[in-house]
Amino acid sequence: KYARDLVAERGDETPIAWLHRSERYGEKLATPDTTIADLIGDIDPIKAAHHRLTYADEEVIHFGIIPRTNRGIFAINELPDLQPRIQVGLLNILEEQDIQIRGFNVRFPLDVLMIFTANPEDYTNRGNIITPLKDRIDSQILTHYPKDLETGIAITRQEAWEARDGLAPRVHVPHYFREIIEQIAFEARQSEYVDQKSGVSVRMTRAALEDLISAAERRALLAGEAETTARISDLIHVEPAVTGKIELVYEGEQEGAQNVARLLIGRAVKAIFPRYFPDPSDKRTGRAPYEKVLAWFAQGHHVTLRPDLPFADYAKALDAVDGLREVVRRHTNPATPAETASVMEFVLEALHQNSLIGKDLLESEQTYSDMMGSMLSSLGNLDDDDEDDDGFDDEDDFYRRYR
Numbered sequence: 334k335y336a337r338d339l340v341a342e343r344g345d346e347t348p349i350a351w352l353h354r355s356e357r358y359g360e361k362l363a364t365p366d367t368t369i370a371d372l373i374g375d376i377d378p379i380k381a382a383h384h385r386l387t388y389a390d391e392e393v394i395h396f397g398i399i400p401r402t403n404r405g406i407f408a409i410n411e412l413p414d415l416q417p418r419i420q421v422g423l424l425n426i427l428e429e430q431d432i433q434i435r436g437f438n439v440r441f442p443l444d445v446l447m448i449f450t451a452n453p454e455d456y457t458n459r460g461n462i463i464t465p466l467k468d469r470i471d472s473q474i475l476t477h478y479p480k481d482l483e484t485g486i487a488i489t490r491q492e493a494w495e496a497r498d499g500l501a502p503r504v505h506v507p508h509y510f511r512e513i514i515e516q517i518a519f520e521a522r523q524s525e526y527v528d529q530k531s532g533v534s535v536r537m538t539r540a541a542l543e544d545l546i547s548a549a550e551r552r553a554l555l556a557g558e559a560e561t562t563a564r565i566s567d568l569i570h571v572e573p574a575v576t577g578k579i580e581l582v583y584e585g586e587q588e589g590a591q592n593v594a595r596l597l598i599g600r601a602v603k604a605i606f607p608r609y610f611p612d613p614s615d616k617r618t619g620r621a622p623y624e625k626v627l628a629w630f631a632q633g634h635h636v637t638l639r640p641d642l643p644f645a646d647y648a649k650a651l652d653a654v655d656g657l658r659e660v661v662r663r664h665t666n667p668a669t670p671a672e673t674a675s676v677m678e679f680v681l682e683a684l685h686q687n688s689l690i691g692k693d694l695l696e697s698e699q700t701y702s703d704m705m706g707s708m709l710s711s712l713g714n715l716d717d718d719d720e721d722d723d724g725f726d727d728e729d730d731f732y733r734r735y736r
Contacts, residue, residue, distance in 0.1 A: 334391050334392060334441075356405075357402070357404065357405030357406065358402070358405055358406050358407075358408075359398050359399070359401065359402035359405060359406070359407040359408070360407070360408045360409075360410065361398055361407075361408070361409050361410070362409075362410045362411060363409050363410060363411045363412055363413075363414040363415040364411075364414055365414060365416060367415055367416070367419060368419065369397075369419060369422045370395075370397060371397055371398065372397045372398060372399050372409075372419070372422065372423070373396075373397045373399055373400065373422060373426070374394045374395055374396040374397040374400060375394070375395055375397075376393055376394060376395070377393055377394065377395040378393075380392070380393050380395070381393040391441065399426065399443075399445065399447075400443065402445055403443055403444060403445055404444045404445070405445060405446070406445070406446045406448065407445050407446070407447055407448070408447075408448040408449070408450065409447075409448070409449050409450070410450045411450065411451065411452075412449040412450065412451045412462055413451050413452075413460040413461050413462055414460055415460070416460075417460075417463050420462070420463045420466045421463065421465075421466075423447075423466060424465055424466060424469060426443060426445075426447070427447060427466075427469040427470070428469055447470075449462075449470065478518075478522065478532075478533075478535070479515070479535070482512055482515045482516065482519070485515040485518065485519075485535070485538060486511045486512065486515055488535055488538075489511070489514065489515065489535065489538045489539050489542055490511070492535070492539045493539045493542045493543050494543050495542070495543075495546060497546070497550065501550055502549075502550050502553035502554060502558060502559055502560055502561055503559065503560035503561075504546045504549045504550055504553070504560070504561055504562070504563060505560065505561070505562045505563070505669070505671070505672065506542070506545070506546065506549075506562075506563045507562065507563065507667075507672055507675060507676070509605055509608070509609060509676075509679065510545065510563050511542070512605045512608070513568070513598075513601045513602055513605050514538050514541045514542050514545070514571070514601075515538055516600075516601035516604050516605050517537075517538070517541065517571070517575060517597050517598055517601040518533050518535070518537055518538050519601075519604075520597045520600045520601050520604070521533040521537070521575070521579055521597050524585075524593070524596075524597060525582075525584065526581055526582060526584055526585030526588060526593045526596075527579050527580070527581060527582070527585060527593070528579075528580040528581060528582050528585075531579070531580035533578065533579055534578065536578060537574060537575060537578035537579070540574035540577070540578065541571045541574040541575065543574075544570050544571050544573065544574045545563055545567050545568065545570065545571055546563070547570070548567040548569075548570035548640065549561050549562070549563045549564070549567055551641075552567075552640060552641050552642075555641050556641070556643040556644070558643070558644065560671075561644070561671065562669065562671035562672050562674075562675050563675065564640075564647070564674075564675050564678055565602070565675065565678040565679050565681075565682045566638050566639075566640050566678065566699060567640065568598050568602075569640065569694075569699075570640070571594075571598060572591060572594040572595065572598070575593075575594040575597060575598070576590040576591060576593075576594050579593075581593060595694075599686045600686075602679075602682050602683055602686050603683060603686040603687060606679070606680075606683035606686075609664060609665055609676075609679075610622070610660070610664050610665075610680065610683070611664070613683065613684055613687040613689055614687050620689070622660055622663070622664075623656075623660060623680075623684060623689070624656075625655050625656025625659070625660075626654055626655065626656045626657050626660065626680070626681075626684065626690075627684070627689060627690065628655070628656075629654055629655040629656065630654075630690050630701070630702060630703040630704075631703050631705070632703075633703065634653075634654075634702075634703075635700050635701060635702035635703075636650055636651065636653065636654055636681065636700065636701045636702075637650065637698055637699070637700045638650060638651075638678065638698065638699055638700075638701075639697060639698045639699075640697075640698075644670075644671055644674070647674055648670065648671075648673075648674040651674050651677040651678060651681075654677070654681070657677050657680060657681070658673070658677060660680055661673060661676045661677050661680060681701050685701060688704060689704060690702065690703065690704050691703060691704040
C-alpha cells in the first residue's frame with residue numbers, strides 16, 4: 334500500500350531502487366511452533382489505536398515473511414513439520430492470492446514463487462503434507478543421490494570446507510582419497526547394516542572430507558610441517574562422520590556403529606584400489622605383482638604406523654617393506670615423495686582388505702603383519718617345529734599360500 338500511495342502521489346517522479354536477488358529470497362525452516370503470524374502476519378492493535386484505524390484496514394497488519402517476499406522466491410524447508418492448521422493457511426495464498434487474519438478478509442495481489450522441500454519418505458514420523466496443499470503445488474521434483482563417483486566428488490568438493498585459513502598447513506588430498514570417501518557413501522547405501530529408509534546424505538561425504546583434512550592438518554602442526562599429504566591412516570578420523578550420519582538397523586546395532594563404519598571404509602578402499610593397481614582378489618593374475626611384499630611379511634616382518642608420525646619416520650617405515658615402493662612406481666606416478674608414501678600405505682591397506690596380510694588396530698597405532706602369523710598368534714604359543722600343524726614347512730616358498 335505504501336508503494337501504491339507513493340506512485341499515486343508522485344507519478345513518474347517516484348524513486349525506484351533495485352533489489353539485489355539476495356533481498357528477493359526468503360526462507361523458513363518449518364517447525365512445530367511456526368505460526369500464521371510468522372508466515373502471513375497478524376493484526377497489530379497498537380498500530381490500529383495509534384493511527385485510529387479499524388482492524389479491517391490493511392495498514393494495521395504486521396506482515397509475516399511471505400508478504401515481505403513479494404515479487405521474490407520464498408522457500409519452506411521440511412514442510413511435513415508444519416502443523417496441518419498452518420498448512421491450511423497457505424491454501425489461499427497459492428490459489429486465490431488473498432489472506433485472512435482473525436476473520437478480516439484482506440485481498441491484495443501476491444506475486445511470489447513458493448518452494449517447499451520435504452524428504453520423500455516420512456521416516457521421522459513427524460507429520461505429513463495435507464492433501465489440499467499438495468494438490469495446489471504445481472510441480473514435484475524428485476531428487477536422487479549421485480549416480481557415479483565423479484558427480485559425488487564434484488558435489489563434495491563444492492560443499493566441503495577445504496580452503497582453510499592461511500596460517501594452517503597446506504594439505505594435499507590425492508584423488509583416490511576423494512574416490513574412497515564417495516565410495517563409503519555408495520557402500521553405505523547398499524549395506525545390510527544401514528537403514529535405507531533414512532538414507533545416506535551427501536552431508537556424510539562432506540563431513541568425512543573435512544575430518545580427513547583436519548586430521549592431516551593436526552599431524553602437520555604437531556610435526557612442525559608446513560604441508561602434508563593425506564594418509565590412509567587418517568581415515569580412522571573419518572569414522573565419526575560416518576557414525577554420525579547413518580541410522581543402523583538391528584543387525585547394525587548388534588555389530589556396533591564403529592565396527593560398521595570401519596567395515597564401510599574397508600569396503601570402499603577395496604573397491605577403489607583396482608582402479609589404480611592389479612586386483613589382488615584375482616587369484617590367477619592379480620597377486621603376482623605383490624609377491625615380494627607378501628613374502629616380506631611371511632618372513633615375520635611387520636610395519637607399525639601411527640597417525641601422528643612425521644613424514645621422515647612414516648616414509649622410513651614404509652620403505653622397509655621389500656618390493657612395496659617398486660609396486661607403486663610400476664603402476665602409479667605420484668607427484669611428490671609424500672604422495673608416494675601415502676600410496677604405499679594404500680597398497681598395504683588394500684592387501685589387508687583382501688585378506689592377504691593382517692592388521693592390528695590399536696587406539697594410537699596400527700600394525701600390518703603376516704595374515705597367517707596374526708591368525709595363529711591369536712590362538713596362543715606355537716611349537717617351534719620345522720613343520721607346523723597345518724603341514725606348512727618353514728622351508729617352503731613363503732608366498733605359496735597366497736597363490
